[in-house]
Amino acid sequence: MRLSRYYVPTLKEDPAEAEVVSHKLLMRAGMIRKLTSGIYTYLPLGLRALNKVADILRQEMNRAGAVEILMPSVQPGDLWRETGRWEFYGKELLRFKDRHDRDYCLGPTHEEVVTDLVRGEIKSYKQLPVNLYQIQTKFRDEIRPRFGLMRGREFVMKDAYSFDKDEAGAEASYRAMFEAYTKAFLRLGLKFRAVQADSGAIGGDFSHEFMVLAETGEDTIAVCRDPKCGFAANLEKAKVRKPQAECACNAACPALESVATPGVHTVEELCAFLKIEPKAVVKTLLFDADGKAVAALVRGDRQLNEVKFKNLLKCNDLKLADESQVRAWTNAPVGFAGPVGLKVEAVYADHELCCATDWVAGANAADAHVRHLSLGRDAKIAAFADLRVIEPTDPCPECTGPIDFTKGIEVGHVFKLGLKYSKSMQAKFLDENGKEQLMIMGCYGIGVSRIVASAIEQNHDDKGAIFPPSIAPFEVTLLSLGAKEPEVLDKAAELYAELQKMGVDVLYDDRDERPGVKFNDADLMGFPMQLVLGGKGLKAGIIEAKNRKTGERKELPLAGFAAAFAAWRKDIWQGWGLE
């Protein structure tokens, strides 16, 4: 492609609306433009990157035995009523009516559609397993779209759905996808990590997220420092090891006593007021769990992991109690809840609280706390369990070694669905014994457009984006300097044709622009390889080659250019860990 005839509206300045680096650079490099909040047009360069990512995913999915289809983005509401999600999904599901007043929605995901498809066609175990995938535009009416392609409302996703006849098959399907994802992310040239994720009611280790590692990531993951251990999990999922210490619930403790603490609402204020450490405090959090009042206790310096608590309770909806509930259950305003005399159905405690006694906690009375609290003596604990969020100083839950916290961007998720959809939608087949069985499902998503953004978040400098060669909009850019020198232009045109003949994606910057403009645009757009032909080089019989990632420059001979370029190209790919 010749840049003079292409469509790449670059910007010199950061657009005011962009906050994160990928958004700024995608806009500045002329790769995307916003149509409205969370909805973007892909301009030629952005589309090329998107397509390269999609191609790699497609190849790896096909290789893993998945089969590509394309489902509609408009879906009938009745299908969603079958699974109960029409009611359950909430406002993220964009709903509308057609002229006949029938309900429709824009698909945020395709479990219903694919299950409907399969249940109509697959009747025998002989037709299983099957894994259907698509690469398609999804729509989720996010509460607050932000960060450009990172969290848009409309985005491109690769989603796959597997159907198996038994557990062993479902596990094999899951593993096949896990491996396909690993291969795909390696080919994308991104530093990533597969981490354990919460699998909700399904349980087991059947959910992993694929995180692209980047300082600017929104998610934090816990990773074991020992690569041999390999533990990695997102914070929601990461287990905290049960403390080794003896149970101290019934250890000796002075008598419970109430202390006046006027106006002291938070753990911080309480510690300042009583001159104690947060770890001497029991923090009491009140929740409405499917309409039941429950409490969770964690140490004052810890954070409750709501996902763990929700999983423990096996409830559908867990909401922090509102002010009126707090008043009703504690006889006090917010800030004075404690385990003693609390009017809730059950109190659960983090297992760490079992290791000590003589706590400070709320008194369930306005402006009062209690001290010398013994959970064994003074409170009724339904269960001790792992309820808190892991911290960087915690030991690895698997090998007890040290762990690190790292930032990442979730770009993929593999998930075992089990019977959830096949049951509600009656996706059945006849097994070897002629007995009706429900299909076991799995679903596997990758955010294609988000990968483009995360590639930039992971790889950029103050000049612009730095794309891995496997997903760069063009692998190479060729710059001709000296617009008035016909010899340079002729030679550049010749090299451009030669590169194309070699099957290289090349963008030829043939514009009548000053060198500085071309250099800066090339850096901004982030092509991994830059070839610069100028008058001096031409006379000397060389062309300059710059590695965008390292900044390293080389001179390639014009005589025998093809071979020299091929060798350099190989180096560049290897520098990215690619081939």
Place this chain on the structure above:
RNA sequence: CGGGGCGUGGCGCAGCCUGGUAGCGCGCCAGCUUUGGGAGCUGGAUGCCGGAGGUUCAAAUCCUCCCGCCCCGACCA
């Protein structure tokens, strides 16, 4: 939905407090010069100042309502 901010040529912004009919930088067009890291000079084009009402002799500026966008929070298969 709650809190905050912003809407002024294509982009980034000033002007608004203290009303008098719009300005700067970049970009764009033309000419000359320039040509290895975002050139210089000269000349030019481009604005329903987000929209609708209102106040006023007069509104980008003051008042009311609406719309859009961004940030923080709640939310997130």
